Amino acid sequence: MKLIRLAAKNLLRQKRRSILLGSAIAFGILFVTLINGFTGSFIINVGENFSNLLAGHIFIDGVEKSETGKELYIIRDDSALMDAVDASGIDYRFLTKRSEIRGSLLFEGNGINQSIVGADWSREGYFKERIILKEGSFDNMADPQALIISSKIADRLQVELGDRVIVKMQTYTGQQTAGDFTIAAVSIDTGLFGSISCYANLDYVNELLNLASDEYLTLGIYLPELVDTEPSTNSLIPELEKRINLFSRETAGDENPFMAILEQQEEEEWEGVRYRLSNINDILSEVEEIVRILNIASIVILLVLFAIIMVGITNTFRMVMFERIQEIGTMRAVGMQRSEVRQLFLLEALFLALFGLAAGYLLTAGTMGILSSIYWGVDTPLFMLLKNGYMTFTVTAGQILLNTAIVTLLTLAAAFRPSDKAARLEPGVALATEK
Amino acid sequence: MAIVSLKNVKKTYPLGKTEVKAVRGVSFDIARGDFISIAGPSGSGKSTILNMIGCIDVPTEGTVELNGHLTSDLNDREITRLRHKFVGFIFQSFNLIPVLTVYENIEFPLLLGKNVPASPERKDWVNYLMDEVGLKDWTKHRPNELSGGQRQRVAIARALVTKPELVLADEPTANLDSETSEAIIGLMKKVNQDMGTTFIFSTHDPTIVDLAEHIIRLRDGLIDSEYRRDTEGGR
Ligand SMILES: Nc1ncnc2c1ncn2[C@@H]1O[C@H](COP(=O)(O)OP(=O)(O)OP(=O)(O)O)[C@@H](O)[C@H]1O
Ligand SMILES: [Mg+2]
Numbered sequence: 001m002k003l004i005r006l007a008a009k010n011l012l013r014q015k016r017r018s019i020l021l022g023s024a025i026a027f028g029i030l031f032v033t034l035i036n037g038f039t040g041s042f043i044i045n046v047g048e049n050f051s052n053l054l055a056g057h058i059f060i061d062g063v064e065k066s067e068t069g070k071e072l073y074i075i076r077d078d079s080a081l082m083d084a085v086d087a088s089g090i091d092y093r094f095l096t097k098r099s100e101i102r103g104s105l106l107f108e109g110n111g112i113n114q115s116i117v118g119a120d121w122s123r124e125g126y127f128k129e130r131i132i133l134k135e136g137s138f139d140n141m142a143d144p145q146a147l148i149i150s151s152k153i154a155d156r157l158q159v160e161l162g163d164r165v166i167v168k169m170q171t172y173t174g175q176q177t178a179g180d181f182t183i184a185a186v187s188i189d190t191g192l193f194g195s196i197s198c199y200a201n202l203d204y205v206n207e208l209l210n211l212a213s214d215e216y217l218t219l220g221i222y223l224p225e226l227v228d229t230e231p232s233t234n235s236l237i238p239e240l241e242k243r244i245n246l247f248s249r250e251t252a253g254d255e256n257p258f259m260a261i262l263e264q265q266e267e268e269e270w271e272g273v274r275y276r277l278s279n280i281n282d283i284l285s286e287v288e289e290i291v292r293i294l295n296i297a298s299i300v301i302l303l304v305l306f307a308i309i310m311v312g313i314t315n316t317f318r319m320v321m322f323e324r325i326q327e328i329g330t331m332r333a334v335g336m337q338r339s340e341v342r343q344l345f346l347l348e349a350l351f352l353a354l355f356g357l358a359a360g361y362l363l364t365a366g367t368m369g370i371l372s373s374i375y376w377g378v379d380t381p382l383f384m385l386l387k388n389g390y391m392t393f394t395v396t397a398g399q400i401l402l403n404t405a406i407v408t409l410l411t412l413a414a415a416f417r418p419s420d421k422a423a424r425l426e427p428g429v430a431l432a433t434e435k
Numbered sequence: 436m437a438i439v440s441l442k443n444v445k446k447t448y449p450l451g452k453t454e455v456k457a458v459r460g461v462s463f464d465i466a467r468g469d470f471i472s473i474a475g476p477s478g479s480g481k482s483t484i485l486n487m488i489g490c491i492d493v494p495t496e497g498t499v500e501l502n503g504h505l506t507s508d509l510n511d512r513e514i515t516r517l518r519h520k521f522v523g524f525i526f527q528s529f530n531l532i533p534v535l536t537v538y539e540n541i542e543f544p545l546l547l548g549k550n551v552p553a554s555p556e557r558k559d560w561v562n563y564l565m566d567e568v569g570l571k572d573w574t575k576h577r578p579n580e581l582s583g584g585q586r587q588r589v590a591i592a593r594a595l596v597t598k599p600e601l602v603l604a605d606e607p608t609a610n611l612d613s614e615t616s617e618a619i620i621g622l623m624k625k626v627n628q629d630m631g632t633t634f635i636f637s638t639h640d641p642t643i644v645d646l647a648e649h650i651i652r653l654r655d656g657l658i659d660s661e662y663r664r665d666t667e668g669g670r
Contacts, residue, residue, distance in 0.1 A: 002546040009534040330530040333491050334544040334593065335519025337512060428492035431526070432482075 003340060007347035011355075014320075018352060021313060025356025025407060026363055028305045032403055033364040035298035037393030038385075039291045044394060045387045046287050047226045051280050052130045053197070055096040055119070056220025057229045058236065058279045065271045066173070074172050076215050081275075084239040085221065090232040096124060096220035099205045103169025105149075105181075105198070107157040114153065116167065116181075116198045118205025118216075126222070131199070132378055136161050136185030141201060146184035148199040154186045161186065171210035172217075179208040188378060226280070233279050245274045258282040295399075302406060310414035313352070317345065317418035328422050329430030342423035349415030353408045360407075361400075368393045436503060437464035438601055438633050439488055444497035446483050446656075457483040459656040460497070465635065465649075467600070470627045472647030473637040479653040481637035482605050488635065489522050489603045490514045502600065519548050523594030525604035525636075529586040531578040531593075538574045541565060541592045564592040568622060584615035591622060595632065602626075604636035608643055620646045 011018050051057045062075040075081070078097070085095070101116040119127065121141050128138055131148065140146050147165065149157075159165060163183050171177050181200060203213055223232055233249075240246045247264050249257035258278045265276070321328070328341060371391050376382060378389045386392075446458040458480045465471055473481050486492035487499050490506050499506045502521055509517065524530075531540045542561045545552060552560070565571045568588040578586055587607060594602050604623065608616035620636075620643055627634050638644055652659040 002543070006532075006534070013534060326528075326530060327532055329491070330524075330526070330532070331543075332515070333489065333518065333524045335515060335547045335597070337515050337547075340547070426492070428486045431486075431491065431530075 003344050003347055007344055008351055010320075010324075010344075011348050011351050017316060018355070021309070021316060021352055022356040022359055024309045024312060025353060025411065026360035028302060028309060029357060029360025029403060029407060030363045030367060031305065032298045032302040033361070033395060033400070034367060034393070035301070036295060036399045036403070037364075037368055037395045038391070039294040039298070040394030040396065040399075041387070041392040042294070042385055043284060043287055043291050044226060045392060046384055047229075047280055047284050048387065049384050050283055051222065051226065052127070054220060054280070055098065055124060055127050055222060056280075057223040057226065058221040058233055058277065059218050060221075060240070060275055060277050061218045062273055062275050063265065064273045070174065071265070072172055073217055074211065074215055075217065075219060076212075076273075078216075078219060080243040081219055081240070084236065084243050087242075088232075088235040088239040090221070090235050091224055091228070092232075093222045093224055094123070094126060096120075096127070096222065097202065097216040097218075098220060099202060099209055099211060099215075099217040100197075101167065101169050101200075101205055101208060103167045105153070105157060106166040106168065107159050107163060110157045112153060112156050114198055116147065116200050116205065118200050118202040120202045132188045133185045134188050136183070138185065140182075140184035143182055143184060144201055144204050145179075145181050146201060147181035148185045148187055149183060150187050150189045150198070152189045153198065154183070159183050167208070169208065171208070173210065175210070177208060177210075179204070229279050229281055233277070237277065240275065240277065245272065247274055247276050249277060256282055256285050299402075299406075302403065306407065306410045310410055313349070313411060313414035314418060317349065317415045318421075320348075321345070321418050321422040324422075325425070325430050325433045328425055329427045329433075332425070332427035333431065338423040341425075342419045345419030345422055346412055346415060349411050349419070350408065352415075353411035356411075357404055357407055436467075437500075438467045438469070438502055439465040439635070440500040441484070441488070442498045442500075444484070444487060444494045444499060446480070446487065446492070447495050456656055458487075458494075461653075461656070461658055462497075463651060463658065463661065465633065468627070468631050468633055469649050470624060470634050470647055471636075471649040471651065472644050473635065473651050473653060474639065474641075474644045475637075475653035475659070476639055480656040481639075481653060483656075484653070485603050485605045485635065485637055488601075489524060490518050516548065519544065519597060521599050521601060523597065523599040523602040523632075525587070525590045525594050525602065525607045527606040527609045529578070529583070529590050529610075531586055531589055533578055536575050536577060537570060537581070537589050538565065540578065540589055541596055544593060544597050561592075561596065564595055567626075568592045583611050584619065587611060587615075587619050588622065591619070591626070595626060595630075598630075599632065601633045601635070604634065606637055606639075608638060608640060613640075613642065616640065616643055617646070 060081055061073060064072045064074055066072055097120060099118040104111050105114045121128065121138070134151055157165065161183055164180050165183065167179050167181060169177060202216065206213060206215060223229060237246065237249065247261040249260060251257050251260045261276050331341065372393060374391070375389050376386055376391065442462050444458055444461045448455045448457055461484060473484060475481050483492065487494050488501070490501065501517065504517065506514065532543065535543065538561060541564060542557065545557055562571065565574065568591055570585060570588055570592070573581065573585065578589065581589065608619055611619060623634050623636070624646065626632055644650055648664045650662045
């Protein structure tokens with residue numbers, strides 16, 4: 001108790017020095033917690049942006065083995081799927097039925113390989129809000145052959161609103177065919193992932209793919225929250241298995257479930273119609289790897305930063321020991337044990353660490369507040385990492401605990417040698433030392 | 436039994452390639468309740484001897500007995516406990532802890548060790564001592580707000596707070612003017628008479644030396660003369 005008060009008072013003795021060291025600790029914490037916070041949101045934001053783009057969190061598509069052994073992607077009759085969704089009792093916002101063309105878009109000698117998603121726009125109102133148009137409007141989608149392309153594709157093809165572009169493609173059975181679209185709108189390019197798709201009307205896409213109007217390729221289930229993905233997947237699987245032949249998502253170890261599906265599809269002997277269930281986490285597992293690397297990097301940065309800060313702390317405590325050498329001698333003379341001298345200095349270091357940590361977390365909260373109130377826009381390459389154009393930060397209690405423990409332990413470690421030296425001083429020598 | 440007993444104590448300090456013989460063979464006993472001055476010119480070994488009595492330095496040769504304990508038999512922990520319980524220190528430059536108030540400085544040794552007295556008792560005792568040394572209005576002041584004489588009074592109170600049997604004062608008046616010096620020695624003498632505490636103080640100031648009942652004069656690390664007022668009377 002007496003040591004605690006004395007240590008606190010001693011820390012305040014050289015305010016400027018304490019503030020300097022405390023600030024160094026605070027900045028270390030700021031830096032690392034910001035990275036943690038950013039990467040923590042990274043996965044969530046990428047997940048949400050992906051689910052918006054793909055209009056779903058869980059996806060089911062059908063694969064059919066033809067007589068010639070060719071795999072055809074098609075959902076002919078989705079009543080079993082719908083029954084399963086109903087029976088599973090999962091909560092969803094909406095269902096999407098989409099078909100997709102993979103082909104080449106051609107315009108006046110320019111060509112580009114591109115996938116074109118066909119969606120039923122009358123049912124995808126939510127999705128409409130997610131696409132930000134630069135030119136044109138959704139009203140133009142009334143044209144059955146309308147096409148929305150991103151500004152990047154528009155530049156590459158050098159097309160303008162109203163131009164007609166050709167698509168060279170295959171039907172679902174693999175027949176070469178071609179179609180033509182009218183550029184109805186140009187969307188803002190939302191970075192890396194934003195230009196994945198062009199969008200068209202489901203009916204025309206189906207027609208080109210040679211599908212009937214009630215057929216399509218992928219059923220998307222849009223859930224209320226990203227975190228519902230796994231639980232809903234797990235509820236859905238048994239219901240699907242009762243009704244249809246589903247590829248198993250079971251994996252040995254932490255392999256990506258979708259990879260397991262592809263393996264079965266390629267290597268197993270099977271026939272008839274089978275279905276594949278994938279979810280947003282299958283896609284995100286790659287992103288999770290990036291997040292893991294970033295978090296490890298942040299710990300490494302913290303350690304490197306702290307190696308530097310520790311040198312400062314050690315030197316300061318050496319100086320402090322020398323400045324107070326008479327005092328140490330006096331305290332020892334009046335009956336303080338060596339161990340108590342050590343404790344006194346270590347407590348001072350502990351308070352320094354706590355002060356730095358508290359300041360660091362306050363600073364972090366403030367910085368996060370400011371950064372997350374800035375609108376970065378939706379047409380930035382960072383779009384995928386943002387939430388509707390805003391930065392968000394998610395830090396777990398575990399990360400804070402880990403960073404706090406690292407900083408506290410390293411501060412104590414840095415102060416240990418000088419503290420121990422102070423404790424080992426012979427009282428007579430300490431008292432006789434001239435400064 | 437003598438409270439302090441030195442037998443053929445020698446102390447050499449290494450100094451570069453040579454060594455300094457600070458104390459070259461000193462033996463004496465100090466009786467309980469003594470009020471003794473160790474006098475001598477600068478460099479004669481006064482501080483060295485006091486430090487060895489106070490167990491903050493160890494002799495190179497010879498033995499120091501404190502209250503019947505041979506100090507060379509004790510480890511650092513035991514020595515520290517002995518110092519805490521048995522010895523009080525007063526220093527030439529006061530050596531108060533600057534961040535603590537007058538009250539806290541005096542109380543400080545009481546909070547060390549295992550048997551910390553209960554709060555009300557402790558408070559009464561510290562207040563009593565502050566009153567005794569004439570500082571009861573200065574409780575909350577920091578040492579740097581006090582005069583030299585006042586600081587040394589705080590140091591005296593601090594030295595007495597654990598009720599030690601022996602108080603060592605190395606040149607307690609060297610940083611004070613002569614009037615204050617006499618007042619400080621007077622205060623020490625009063626405590627010596629009231630509480631029976633043994634005082635050993637060093638000085639090279641002849642007028643201060645004269646205030647002691649028992650005087651050991653040193654020269655070049657050896658006892659030059661020993662003088663006892665009560666047995667030999669007068670001066
Ligand atoms: N730690 C030390 N290292 C080397 N020499 C020392 C040390 N302490 C004391 N001495 C030497 O020992 C001798 C005796 O010193 P001491 O301090 O005991 O004398 P003193 O009588 O107290 O003198 P003063 O009146 O100046 O305080 C001196 O020559 C001093 O230089
Ligand atoms: Mg001296």
